[in-house]
Amino acid sequence: xxxxxxxxxxxxxxxxxxxxxxxxxxxxxxxxxxxxxxxxxxxxxxxxxxxxxxxxxxxxxxxxxxxxxxxxxxxxxxxxxxxxxxxxxxxxxxxxxxxxxxxxxxxxxxxxxxxxxxxxxxxxxxxxxxxxxxxxxxxxxxxxxxxxxxxxxxxxxxxxxxxxxxxxxxxxxxxxxxxxxxxxxxxxxxxxxxxxxxxxxxxxxxxxxxxxxxxxxxxxxxxxxxxxxxxxxxxxxxxxxxxxxxxxxxxxxxxxxxxxxxxxxxxxxxxxxxxxxxxxxxxxxxxxxxxxxxxxxxxxxxxxxxxxxxxxxxxxxxxxxxxxxxxxxxxxxxxxxxxxxxxxxxxxxxxxxxxxxxxxxxxxxxxxxxxxxxxxxxxxxxxxxxxxxxx
Amino acid sequence: xxxxxxxxxxxxxxxxxxxxxxxxxxxxxxxxxxxxxxxxxxxxxxxxxxxxxxxxxxxxxxxxxxxxxxxxxxxxxxxxxxxxxxxxxxxxxxxxxxxxxxxxxxxxxxxxxxxxxxxxxxxxxxxxxxxxxxxxxxxxxxxxxxxxxxxxxxxxxxxxxxxxxxxxxxxxxxxxxxxxxxxxxxxxxxxxxx
Numbered sequence: 001x002x003x004x005x006x007x008x009x010x011x012x013x014x015x016x017x018x019x020x021x022x023x024x025x026x027x028x029x030x031x032x033x034x035x036x037x038x039x040x041x042x043x044x045x046x047x048x049x050x051x052x053x054x055x056x057x058x059x060x061x062x063x064x065x066x067x068x069x070x071x072x073x074x075x076x077x078x079x080x081x082x083x084x085x086x087x088x089x090x091x092x093x094x095x096x097x098x099x100x101x102x103x104x105x106x107x108x109x110x111x112x113x114x115x116x117x118x119x120x121x122x123x124x125x126x127x128x129x130x131x132x133x134x135x136x137x138x139x140x141x142x143x144x145x146x147x148x149x150x151x152x153x154x155x156x157x158x159x160x161x162x163x164x165x166x167x168x169x170x171x172x173x174x175x176x177x178x179x180x181x182x183x184x185x186x187x188x189x190x191x192x193x194x195x196x197x198x199x200x201x202x203x204x205x206x207x208x209x210x211x212x213x214x215x216x217x218x219x220x221x222x223x224x225x226x227x228x229x230x231x232x233x234x235x236x237x238x239x240x241x242x243x244x245x246x247x248x249x250x251x252x253x254x255x256x257x258x259x260x261x262x263x264x265x266x267x268x269x270x271x272x273x274x275x276x277x278x279x280x281x282x283x284x285x286x287x288x289x290x291x292x293x294x295x296x297x298x299x300x301x302x303x304x305x306x307x308x309x310x311x312x313x314x315x316x317x318x319x320x321x322x323x324x325x326x327x328x329x330x331x332x333x334x335x336x337x338x339x340x341x342x343x344x345x346x347x348x349x350x351x352x353x354x355x356x357x358x359x360x361x362x363x364x365x366x367x368x369x370x371x372x373x374x375x376x377x378x379x380x381x382x383x384x385x386x387x388x389x390x391x
Numbered sequence: 392x393x394x395x396x397x398x399x400x401x402x403x404x405x406x407x408x409x410x411x412x413x414x415x416x417x418x419x420x421x422x423x424x425x426x427x428x429x430x431x432x433x434x435x436x437x438x439x440x441x442x443x444x445x446x447x448x449x450x451x452x453x454x455x456x457x458x459x460x461x462x463x464x465x466x467x468x469x470x471x472x473x474x475x476x477x478x479x480x481x482x483x484x485x486x487x488x489x490x491x492x493x494x495x496x497x498x499x500x501x502x503x504x505x506x507x508x509x510x511x512x513x514x515x516x517x518x519x520x521x522x523x524x525x526x527x528x529x530x531x532x533x534x535x536x537x538x539x540x541x542x543x544x545x546x547x548x549x550x551x552x553x554x555x556x557x558x559x560x561x562x563x564x565x566x567x568x569x570x571x572x573x574x575x576x577x578x579x580x581x582x583x584x585x
Contacts, residue, residue: 003568003570005570015570019568023562024558055569055570055571055572056570057570092555093423105550106555107559110444110547110559111544114540126561136561138569146565149555
């Protein structure tokens with residue numbers, strides 16, 4: 001089959017690779033109909049995630065048609081149309097039974113998990129197409145994908161919804177929704193959201209769905225801020241405006257009740273701390289550039305929540321922990337507990353409360369994936385979200 | 392030592408505090424299944440080959456004797472007889488290798504109820520007495536220098552098997568295809584070198 005493969009920093013190709021097969025009794029194989037490039041794939045593209053190996057198949061946002069099922073699969077049959085969550089969960093371990101699916105104890109293979117345990121002190125669930133310490137699973141930017149635990153993960157899509165309406169159930173819609181839900185939004189709350197990429201856009205929508213009074217979107221890219229405004233958010237362009245004084249005054253001097261960092265480890269901008277982080281990262285002295293996190297801690301109202309769906313990979317430097325302590329902030333973060341959100345969010349899409357497809361800017365065939373990666377990385381004004389069509 | 396006795400031997404910083412200077416693994420895992428079920432699965436020694444990576448097979452000879460066939464590097468196979476030295480149903484199994492074993496080892500596995508209905512804690516202690524010379528090297532490779540790593544991996548696989556009925560794998564090519572130049576079609580190789 002044809003698949004999008006990683007060969008190093010800024011080197012993504014389309015190669016012919018072996019077809020996947022059913023190897024475990026709960027496996028299914030799908031023929032991919034749509035798959036997207038995720039903002040977190042750009043961290044791989046930039047070469048900042050460890051334990052990638054040249055030739056690995058990329059992609060963790062995908063959907064398709066079931067073409068084969070293992071002998072123990074009872075929930076799905078050949079011909080079903082499914083969207084697949086990017087995290088792999090067994091549904092049987094203590095964490096899965098507690099709806100803490102992102103820490104599934106049984107999906108990261110025993111020969112891979114120790115890498116992550118050594119770095120982080122735990123082994124999270126396996127992820128599709130996202131490095132060997134995350135399990136070494138082949139990604140979904142391919143014609144066919146093997147999905148383990150077919151009874152637990154992939155959700156069947158009813159007739160009448162097209163691929164683009166439901167594709168983002170695979171990652172970014174649940175990720176954005178969980179980030180907003182983590183803020184435990186109350187009547188009258190203002191939510192400030194940094195980073196108007198696809199997760200940020202869906203986070204604006206989710207915050208309103210969950211009852212936010214006001215949402216303030218922070219970014220420096222005009223088209224992305226316009227998109228957020230169209231969803232009802234107020235906009236702050238950090239190149240035009242000093243973010244923290246603006247947030248104070250736009251909230252009657254209170255500060256935003258809760259803050260969401262939809263940027264993660266590669267924050268842009270050229271503030272002093274960011275330049276210093278950039279120098280250190282380039283010299284390999286430090287992993288992550290947490291400028292947004294610092295700003296959000298200073299901005300947030302005492303007693304508020306700092307919700308962090310943006311991916312962090314390593315060590316943070318110069319985090320204003322004294323301010324976080326003094327304000328009594330709650331930090332909520334982590335990979336999304338995908339399996340908890342698929343059914344309720346599919347229902348919201350069915351009811352017409354939201355159509356996440358609005359973020360798509362480009363549709364390409366699989367062979368054009370390298371071009372898609374390059375443009376999604378370099379031309380973020382125009383390229384907000386790329387969907388690939390393998391079959 | 393002020394630290395509790397439950398601290399595993401190989402986590403003790405000072406050699407003087409350790410009970411043994413032999414290659415030793417003390418590892419535990421919590422399995423979300425009833426103690427009787429976990430014990431019964433483990434007690435049926437032929438099951439060990441299903442989750443212990445290096446075990447090719449275990450032949451059960453009688454109630455207390457079994458014969459182990461273990462994969463070694465470079466296609467070698469090491470075999471030994473093992474004798475059950477203690478058994479408390481649903482609680483404890485202990486064994487040692489019989490006379491003449493090439494790789495002497497002994498160990499014990501304890502089964503305890505995890506707190507708050509969280510299943511069963513399995514605590515394994517395995518001690519190897521690697522011989523000197525070439526065989527010693529094989530043993531070192533076989534048990535990855537740090538025998539704890541292999542023990543941890545095997546316990547993880549046991550947990551997967553008992554909780555989900557399968558063992559997660561991303562082995563190339565069937566479970567996890569990827570681009571490998573050596574396996575690529577001719578035209579792809581040509582494109583690589585172009």
